[in-house]
Amino acid sequence: MARASDNALADAIRFLAIDAITRAGEGHQGVPLGMADIATALYTRHLRFDAGDPAWPDRDRVVLSNGHGSMLLYALLHLTGVERMGIEQVSSFRDFGSRCEGHPERDVASGIEVTTGPLGQGIANAMGMAVAEAWLNARYGDAVCNHHTYAFVGDGCLQEGVGQEMISLAGHLRLGKLVLLWDDNRITDDGSTELSISEDVAQRCRVAGWHVVEVDGHDIEAVSEAIAQAKADARPSLLACRTVIARGIARLQGQRGGHSGRLFPEDAQAARDLLDWPHAPFEVPAPVLAAWREAGARHRGERAAWRQRVDALPVERRAEFDRLVSGGLPDGWRDVLARYKRDAPVREPLASGIFISGEINDALVDVLPERLVGCADLEAPTNHKRRLAAFTAADRTGAYIHCGVREHVMGAMANGMAAHGGVVPLAVTYLAFSDYERPAMRMAALMGLPVRFVFSHDSIGIGKNGPTHQPVEILASLRAMPGMLVLRPADAVEAAECWEIALAHRNGPSTLVFARQALPHVRRFHTDANLSARGAYVLQEAAGGERQVTLLATGSEVALALAARELLQAGGTPTAVVSMPSWELFEAQGPDYRAAVLGAPGGVRVACEAAVRFGWDRWIGERGGFVGMKGFGASGPADVLYRHFGITAEAIAGEATRLLAPRH
């Protein structure tokens, strides 16, 4: 059997893409046809991976940041021999149920590292992977962790703000094992890139401290040489690969329509004629397939050797490494939180919500060293660095990343860190700025990644900085997001419980929301049970008769509900207070528990939250009472604002009284 040429290997990618996209009736051929040669150079000569074990912890990572070009990745996974990417998957591209979905969706067993599609996210994920690798490398050495992260990237990813943030921060951190393969095809959906960009992208990256190689993206030898240079350089590398979009489809190549213009069977046939590819649709000739399978197995021996090196680690180090890679939690981690919870209810003076979270963070440093904290230039007011050293270009052992004023890449790199595994990322900023991070939070939710998004300054309680910095709608917007666990603790005890919940929650992201202002103790009794884990619970039951009123509150407003209860009880109205740190967890409880917490169907319910009502009708009913915000906040001292907006114990009691009165 004659050895297949490199060009034939690349064309095998092209024709799988052409056939799959033609059959599906839609897709984006521009990327797989334009980047087939680049991918061939990477996968056959450099990429450290084993198609037999796509989850090998020390594999090179590959991100398809231009996720619309998904057929490039599917073709590579199929050709190299990933079992779950058989031809039946490729030939059902974009059908419901196919693993070859419109955009790649994270499935490590199939070789898909992250879900991509919204542009810019992927390269920021890749950066996070490189950070995780660097930290693990510093901790365990080259023998255990030493791999590269590659990302295929198009013009769009580099135009997006999150991509620009990534370029700036990755250059600053000198993530030398990060390599971007840029599909420099000068075409976007609208047409020529000249419509929307004039800058020299390569030069922009050089300014940010990147190593840039400009290369013909259809010259496999040259690309391979460029990758070798990238691997040898201590800076992150951009390979600016000049390509022709949709190369191989004469009617479309180099054109705007090459991006995603519909392919017809005639196009597929014309490409076969042009590229001398006489094979049937979805048929890969044996020598070509053999060469690809060989590429997929090149590192099988290295993988075995790596396992031996890991096994040879001292017992404790090996156990720790295995734990980190599996995402497991160590013995004793809950004890740290239990201790904090036990001591918290009596301490004075009261601490601010975010300070409490910072203290918990401090307490966890020794038991969970793998937690890497990123923060967007708010170290002092968010208080999560105190016991951590900085992760820098010069020192990879630090666990605190100064992200600069770049919330979006902070969140997206946290996703990449979680996707990489071995580290537990936290991303910290003010809640008002979560909107900047939100596209990344959505991706974490969609992928089910265990990222902990931590926010401070969660309401008008921040006071004088005014409405730009006062979230009022953001709790609702995060609660609306599927797969996002939102936690808003009321005091230090609930904070410890919520941190326990968040750390134990491993199949999706958590959002932890803290007040800037001091949180009074509301949990004045001790129980070992994690009451927050049921989402809502009766903090104080009605007294002196059957419950007539149920007050529901979260976070800093629970104290107001307790005060309102005093007023109502004093007036002879048996009133219960429900603390509700997490709607999602409460929603997941059985109907009996929920009914017991919410009170009898006819009873009066009033919710209080320093935020908008939106969503609360779920718990209070459409006729329930609500004390909170009706619009944006204002600039002034926090106590003045609470009074101005009518968020007071008196208002809560008044609302309950109004609803108790017989209706006319």
Add this chain to the structure above:
Amino acid sequence: MARASDNALADAIRFLAIDAITRAGEGHQGVPLGMADIATALYTRHLRFDAGDPAWPDRDRVVLSNGHGSMLLYALLHLTGVERMGIEQVSSFRDFGSRCEGHPERDVASGIEVTTGPLGQGIANAMGMAVAEAWLNARYGDAVCNHHTYAFVGDGCLQEGVGQEMISLAGHLRLGKLVLLWDDNRITDDGSTELSISEDVAQRCRVAGWHVVEVDGHDIEAVSEAIAQAKADARPSLLACRTVIARGIARLQGQRGGHSGRLFPEDAQAARDLLDWPHAPFEVPAPVLAAWREAGARHRGERAAWRQRVDALPVERRAEFDRLVSGGLPDGWRDVLARYKRDAPVREPLASGIFISGEINDALVDVLPERLVGCADLEAPTNHKRRLAAFTAADRTGAYIHCGVREHVMGAMANGMAAHGGVVPLAVTYLAFSDYERPAMRMAALMGLPVRFVFSHDSIGIGKNGPTHQPVEILASLRAMPGMLVLRPADAVEAAECWEIALAHRNGPSTLVFARQALPHVRRFHTDANLSARGAYVLQEAAGGERQVTLLATGSEVALALAARELLQAGGTPTAVVSMPSWELFEAQGPDYRAAVLGAPGGVRVACEAAVRFGWDRWIGERGGFVGMKGFGASGPADVLYRHFGITAEAIAGEATRLLAPRH
């Protein structure tokens, strides 16, 4: 009276800031103390403005993008003599009710062009202002519109992704009248900028096609000369002003604490000693105040001359200009929509939602030429360019801006365009990408700016592109935002009505959400009244008896509700269908109307929307039925997905039947 020195003018800014921040007990002195000299150069020698008429349409615009440094702006407005910025405002800085709020809040009558605080927004707003100016200049000439836009900017704004997008796009568009005054103080909240950035920012801007001048930010002459150079250059200009943060406070200047470390009376006194400023707090010596007031009045004559030039325009041009500047709508604009609405219900084949919006856009071009459409590299699939030429570096008459893959700056520049006035901005992309734009949308809502955010691809109806591109939670997240009017029309008739509502809605932003898939005709009867304007209305009443079931739906799901009604009516259940294009408008109706639409309290209500339930309990009650999404979508053909997720007429009818059954 001796003429005050420039240094004294700058120090007047410094001491107003020091006194106000010391009194308030918090604030950010870094910016006003560091940029006082730069501001003095700008305001006394270059800025075209009249403190007697802060709203003069042809004034230079000034944006404080580093909005935390708000005292810089308040001091300037007070010193130059803006009436609404009397000393009582400055001396109540950060008190509740003061116009000198923690961060500047848009109030043109007081000289505050835009609300700022979340970093990066301001410079993107400034870019939008420069676009508006360029378009108006091209239409009316230098005599009527010819002014600059300046923005004060700190490191944070330039680190943010939206700032980077702005640098790239403004350079591409060669917005020569845009000048950034960069407070290059090498300090952010975390400390030295070396913690988070290594790149040469000036060089990064040069790469993007900017004119950069590096200058000592405390040398008023040099800054003035640099501004003169900037005004003479055809490119956008960055003045990289090397400054010392908090200059004047010996204990803090040049330090991390200079940013916002608390100021005490001793600091204020020490500064007085250091800078030889023997005046009492909030006292501005007469010669200094006189010089500032003179600066505030320098262009009074030019303003009068400008008014004469405008008055001398041909009648029609003058009327149009006045209309544009006032934000008014012309005679006849509603007729265009009425015509579309009348013709729409019968046309075949059916058009996709976004295609319908594109057609309406086309129809409005002649009557509303001031509508400028920005789109983030989705021209073809969103269909809003067809009759518009591109706005480019070479041609400012075009009304379509190719924003590149940069949603965030698209939204933020639209805000700036609306804030500038004279143009009516639209920002167009897919709904799934609205999260990228969301921080700007929030600012539009907070400022009450009439920006129209247009989205396509609004649900799983997009099909095979999969869950990354399928919004499920985004409608809820936008409905949760105060001040945001969300409109999701069900067919071409409602689309015309919703466009009418959005264009008439002038004191806040609107979000218009369209399906990618074809929208069947659901409004099969004609009425001149805009039924969508009440937010929800009975599209089809129950027949054959008193209404037992109310089905509520929006957008593409209204057709499903109508089909479900057929099933229920056939089974003998009198069923009404309510179309609900806008929750906010419905919420604003009186209780009687709402009750009439929603049906009797005991009646069964079922809502259907291809999105999550979150928020719907407001309209269906906590026991209401809901047919929609429970989580993220999937990749597959749209019809398969609707069936897979159980969003069908049968499911709606089944849910109603279930709820009609007597409860056990």
